[in-house]
Amino acid sequence: MSPIRSAGRCLVLTIAFLAAAQVSAQRYFFEQVGVDRGLPASKVYAVLQDGYGTVWIGTEAGLAAYDGRQVRSIGTQDGAAPGGARSLLLDRQGRLWVGHLDGGITVHDGDRFQAYTVGEGMPSAVTGLAEDVNGTIWLATAGSGAWRIPPMEDLPTTLAATRVGASELRDKLLGACALKDGRSCFVEDGGTILVTRDGTGFEPLDMPGIPQVFRFTALFQHSSGDLWVGTIGGGAFRLPANGAPTVRYDIPAGLGSETVFCFGEDARQRTWVGTLDGGLSCIDGDEVRTFDPRNGLHTSFVRCIGRDREGNLLIGTNDNGLDIFKGERFVSFGEPDGLADPRVWAVLEDRQGSTWFGTDNGIVVLGRKGSVDRTITVQDGQLTSNFIRSLKEDQNGRIWIGTDNGGLLQYDPRSGRAVPQTELSFTLAEQKVTALELGQPGELWVGGLNGVRRYIPGSGTVPTIYTV
CATH class of the missing domain: 2.130.10.10 (YVTN repeat-like/Quinoprotein amine dehydrogenase)
Incomplete structure (x- = not known):
């Protein structure tokens, strides 16, 4: 009897996650x-x-x-x-x-x-x-x-x-x-x-x-x-x-x-x-x-x-x-608690213990104490699209963001700045990221409607495209 019902990769209406600490205003x-x-x-x-x-x-x-x-x-x-x-x-x-x-x-x-x-x-x-x-x-x-x-x-x-x-x-x-x-x-x-x-x-x-x-x-x-x-x-x-x-x-x-x-x-x-x-x-x-x-x-x-x-x-x-x-292991986190949108496509826990939610209205970051630490959206000038589909943290603590129609971005939590990866995004059909995975150090694999890309950020090389 799973408390999480999925439709494709989209978790709809409520998110149940493992609570590491007492959460203020827990639901x-x-x-x-x-x-x-x-x-x-x-x-x-x-x-x-x-x-x-x-x-x-x-x-x-x-x-x-x-x-x-x-x-x-x-x-x-x-x-x-x-x-x-x-x-x-x-x-x-x-x-x-x-x-x-x-x-x-x-x-x-x-x-x-x-x-x-x-x-x-x-x-x-x-x-x-x-x-x-x-x-x-x-x-x-x-x-x-x-x-x-x-x-x-x-x-x-x-x-x-x-x-x-x-x-x-x-x-x-x-x-x-x-x-x-x-x-x-x-x-x-x-x-x-x-x-x-x-x-x-x-x-x-x-x-x-x-x-x-x-x-x-x-x-x-x-x-x-x-x-x-x-x-x-x-x-x-x-x-x-x-x-x-x-x-x-x-x-x-x-x-x-x-x-x-x-x-x-x-x-x-x-x-x-x-x-x-x-x-x-x-x-x-x-x-x-x-x-x-x-x-x-x-x-x-x-x-x-x-x-x-x-x-x-x-x-x-x-x-x-x-x-x-x-049990108390599962806590609901929804719009009344600060979630930007009930449609959640990606969840990531970073090395600092914060939880990132990628939604159809940007990103919400939940701090270790359970309160909303920050939001990242198009409206605040950070993103190229609010439709988030993938989140990954690399070896340097940077967050990679795959969107539905705005390509790929790299976000540095220390500076609070998101950088669009235009050299990759322009190779994606409709600038849609369908999957994201880390490879060897410095290597990123990006899925799109027109194949998979092997991307080496900052190398200046054209991403290698693999298709079936």
């Missing part, structure tokens, strides 16, 4: 998978990756499978239950479970999709799926309470689902979570969380240090055993597994919003928090960083968070499909 790169790429809908409820590498995406219009290149919609024609895909689960046998908005269940065993109804055709959306340590599948619904499905080896014709806790749990549940100690939890619409009690019923989950004034929205257990609780208006709370005091994360602590929708964990065991209107926050010890539309995320409303086997973060948004975050 990070999030690959977007939306309806324009085949996603059934922009609202993503759930996302996960299976053992074969397929990313499954639950949207309000149905299930989709993404292989890193293309999106395929899954529907009743494939054997799936009808309706939007509200929740997803990968069980211990590697089977995919899908809870639908219309109340149905789909199970995919790697070969086929099997659709099921729950109870007597339960009409309520399946808002949560969880598997406990015994292999029991727990369902949370938006109007029919909680259901339990016993462990099963093969796909049966019908599901043996049983409703549980009808007198203790609300009918409308927001989600389900299976804890490492074997208990299962349900988040109620009223903002409370109940947990199974010795298989005989349900009781409120013990959450010391969280004011009861806040309504709960989400529950997540970190690989460390810590419990994370999301609230409306109170931010996120961490209940350490070692019994240490509860820790609160809110806007003053750096969280993007105090209404939390979901949690996730990355390969470095950092906790990610998706919010209603403040984007996505990463909590790493005492440090909290937030990602939102101002620095690259395509939404302020994050509905779900997953992770693929490459360590990329899978972010389901409320209104812009799926965002894929490949």
